[in-house]
Amino acid sequence: MESTSKRYFIELAFIGTAYHGWQIQPNAVTVQELLDKALTTILRQPVNTVGCGRTDTGVHATQLYAHFDVRDDELLKQPDECCYKLNALLPHDIAVRRLFAVAPGAHARFDAVKRSYEYHTHFGKNPFLHGRSWQLRGVPDVDAMNEAAKILLEYDDFSCFSKSNTQVHTHICEIMRAEWLWVSDQQLVFYISANRFLRNMVRAIVGTLIEIGRGENKPAYMHTVIQSKSRAVAGSSVPACGLYLTEVIYPYIDHNTDT
Missing domain, CATH: 3.30.70.580 (Pseudouridine synthase I, catalytic domain, N-terminal subdomain)
Known part of the structure; x- marks a missing residue:
């Protein structure tokens, strides 16, 4: 410089x-x-x-x-x-x-100390959400997905959710928040925050949680997935259209400034 x-x-x-x-x-x-x-x-x-x-x-x-x-x-x-x-x-x-x-x-x-993502899903055909949210055919068990999501906070090695063949020095991440919330009677959003994320990590986590919500696995299966450290054990990666990077926090930036 x-x-x-x-x-x-x-x-x-x-x-x-x-x-x-x-x-x-x-x-x-x-x-x-x-x-x-x-x-x-x-x-x-x-x-x-x-x-x-x-x-x-x-x-x-x-x-x-x-x-x-x-x-x-x-x-x-x-x-x-x-x-x-x-x-x-x-x-x-x-x-x-x-x-x-x-x-x-x-x-x-x-320098970023926290990043947050949202993954948006909806039910029923909605032209205004096309390309900006993933349409699900049936409503999953949200309580089961949130029970599984809480398990994420117990771990820091998320090799199982990392895209294969990526050159990263570590798979260690600190997840601070992971939960599903209804934002309307037809829209369900997953909120997740961490100090860092691996490539494809959020979409792989959501895919794993959706499989649990559909009854394919029990919430405790999340322990098996994370402990395996294998991408093959985790769920499928969900479509990109529902994923949003929503917040990046720095210790020296006033994040309350109006834009």
Whole structure:
């Protein structure tokens, strides 16, 4: 980083249906690619963002942070105007919420102390939820799923829920919350928070819980799954359309700021 450069955090939200996830990849349109291009255009200098994590194809985010380093620019002294110009360039399904300067060493990925996801399900055909929630054919046993979800808080090694052949240094995660709640008589949402997540972890957890809710296994089977440390023992991965990254917490950011 040049001595005249400054580091900025940017907060955004997006519907992931049209994108192959957050992270730039060859021969596919991603959220990061479009954001970097928009920032490069309005700041008239190359911009390469670093996200707080990666989301898979079709996954949504109501809150995602990224950081980037750039030479000082007059536009960055007017963050509201900068966000306005970014939103004018970005497609309708990506929205920038705010932009602000941070300390040179602040890191969007490594400094996050808590992340939260929601997995949305619904019952009955609903065109307004298509692509944004997973339609279930029958109502599962929510009490059984919540009994199994509580077991997640007793463990920290979640190898069984990690996508195979991923290069991670550890499968250790601290889950702080895991529960299903009705948000309407036709919509059931799974809420989960942890200090970090493995690739495909939430979708694999939800798949395992749904199988328990359908009576294919007892709640205590969750112990067997986690202790096996095998992805083959856990349930199937559920569709991406119902998954939302909803919160990323940093110790040095005021998360009560209105956007």
